[in-house]
Amino acid sequence: MxxxxxxxxxxxxxxxxxxxxxxxxxxxxxxxxxxxxxxxxxxxxxxxxxxxxxxxxxxxxxxxxxxxxxxxxxxxxxxxxxxxxxxxxxxxxxxxxxxxxxxxxxxxxxxxxxxxxxxxxxxxxxxxxxxxxxxxxxxxxxxxxxxxxxxxxxxxxxxxxxxxxxxxxxxxxxxxxxxxxxxxxxxxxxxxxxxxxxxxxxxxxxxxxxxxxxxxxxxxxxxxAHLDGICHSYVHKDADPVMAQSIVINAKMRRTGICGSTETLLIDQDYPAPAALISGLLDAGCEVRADDMLMELDARTVSAEPEDWDTEYLDSVISARVVSGLDEAMAHIARHGSHHTDAIITADESAAARFLAEVDSAIVMHNASTQFADGGEFGLGAEIGxxxxxxxxxxxxxxxxxxxxxxxxxxxxxxxx
The missing domain is CATH 3.40.605.10 (Aldehyde Dehydrogenase; Chain A, domain 1)
Structure with missing residues (x-):
């Protein structure tokens, strides 16, 4: 011995x-x-x-x-x-x-x-x-x-x-x-x-x-344990733009190195203000790795690679893409998420109810920043993980x-x- x-x-x-x-x-x-x-x-x-x-x-x-x-x-x-x-x-x-x-x-x-x-x-x-x-x-x-x-x-x-x-x-x-x-x-x-x-x-x-x-x-x-914190924020077509802007920037940039930080932004194709979301993140100092549709909205974005959708950055970097609707957003989360924390931003209660019921993550949220994924914020005091x-x-x-x-x-x- x-x-x-x-x-x-x-x-x-x-x-x-x-x-x-x-x-x-x-x-x-x-x-x-x-x-x-x-x-x-x-x-x-x-x-x-x-x-x-x-x-x-x-x-x-x-x-x-x-x-x-x-x-x-x-x-x-x-x-x-x-x-x-x-x-x-x-x-x-x-x-x-x-x-x-x-x-x-x-x-x-x-x-x-x-x-x-x-x-x-x-x-x-x-x-x-x-x-x-x-x-x-x-x-x-x-x-x-x-x-x-x-x-x-x-x-x-x-x-x-x-x-x-x-x-x-x-x-x-x-x-x-x-x-x-x-x-x-x-x-x-x-x-x-x-x-x-x-x-x-x-x-x-x-x-x-x-x-x-x-x-x-x-x-x-x-x-x-959890292996990755690949958290998503999905901005539904019926999201309030002011609320969505506030939540998305907080969810990514409040503290980028925690496991509840949003790593992928999903934007509904019918959401009316996608450019503001992207420019808001860029202005806050975040690198945005975007799909082709979002790259057209701001020249400061860079092209997302396939591995970006499966990456926990823990840094001032976010991947972002447009989805056709709720079903595609949930399918993306099911394929690329880590079952940690995922959020929907919407005024549509029925869409929110489907998201909360069908997304298979430990924490699912409606109209809230993923940065709340913390034991203290849940009223549990300190957390072990x-x-x-x-x-x-x-x-x-x-x-x-x-x-x-x-x-x-x-x-x-x-x-x-």
Missing amino acids: TDNETLMTVIAANARVAAGRLASADDATKAAGLMAAASALRDGMADILAANDIDMDAAVAAKISAAMLDRLKLDEARVMSMASAVEQVAVLEDPVGQCIDSRIRPNGLVMERVRVPIGVLGIIYESRPNVTADAAALGLRSGNAIILRGGSEAVHSNRAIHAAMLRGVIQAGLPAEAIQLVPTQDREMVGFMLRAQGVIDMIIPRGGKSLVARVQDEARVPVL IATGRLHARGPVALEGLTTYKWIVRGQGQVRP
Whole structure:
């Protein structure tokens, strides 16, 4: 057994013990731990920002993309937002112990399904240091022990945030092993986590396509993830032009590096103001890769290639095309989408109803920016990620998504005939 394998074995064993303690911790204790952790994040602002400066300097020197730099960057406002997100999780209703449903059988047996923690969660993530706080908060609140393995580009930021969170956990009398940060950046540790079946109960990757693909390909542990965020905004022929203009620019340009950013714009052939949509995006600094019809509207556009319809840019780039109507828009999304978030902009309620019912994505929207694809915006507090599969959890995954259930059966001496 290598030193890293021994280290991972110890971390996982400690997490399992901590998970047992968390599962029986009362709601007030878990909430108090998170409130203390939020205060520690604010108190540790200077240390966290100093650590982030080290990571940012290294990232700039390494010439990573602007989108990745935006994900990595922390400032006072973002640290304060991180602390607020932890507090929001602290005041959410505790899912552990909730009765999902119950029934009384003809023989008098009372059967209940009750929410319980999943157990030990492994979080493998890149760039975003806020994931350290979000994952720790959600894990603790839902009674799960968390093993965090952040990317090397955010190593100093992650350590500073983890240290602050840990102070709050310990202050509340909860086990320090409830939120463990893997202390080495050796990539071998990721492999050990992925093969830790029976020790780690679920892996949640947060990062780029290559990371998520590796996790899904190699994992022997159940994975909760999405691979791409190829999100669409479809401007229907009956969309209000002022609303459509506002939503489309926000959906693409508010933050281009998040998974809820619109990557493809679909415009109905009968929509009256397509040129304004294209020029609005271009004026906002977005490169528009357009089909032949839209290229005729503005000389600043560039020609879309076939691969553009299947690309998550995470940058100030959008692909755009004209569609003949609702059916072609939904067919395009079915062929090229990633089942993440797709939106229709229209005043036609029947068209909206069809879109919402028939588009097979984790999140479907009517007259709203795809940038709302975020657990905080759904009232879930911080999120652990967006799930695009069909099992267990879908869409923003927060507290309920980090629980499973067990059956509790109460009898009065019944025996089976």
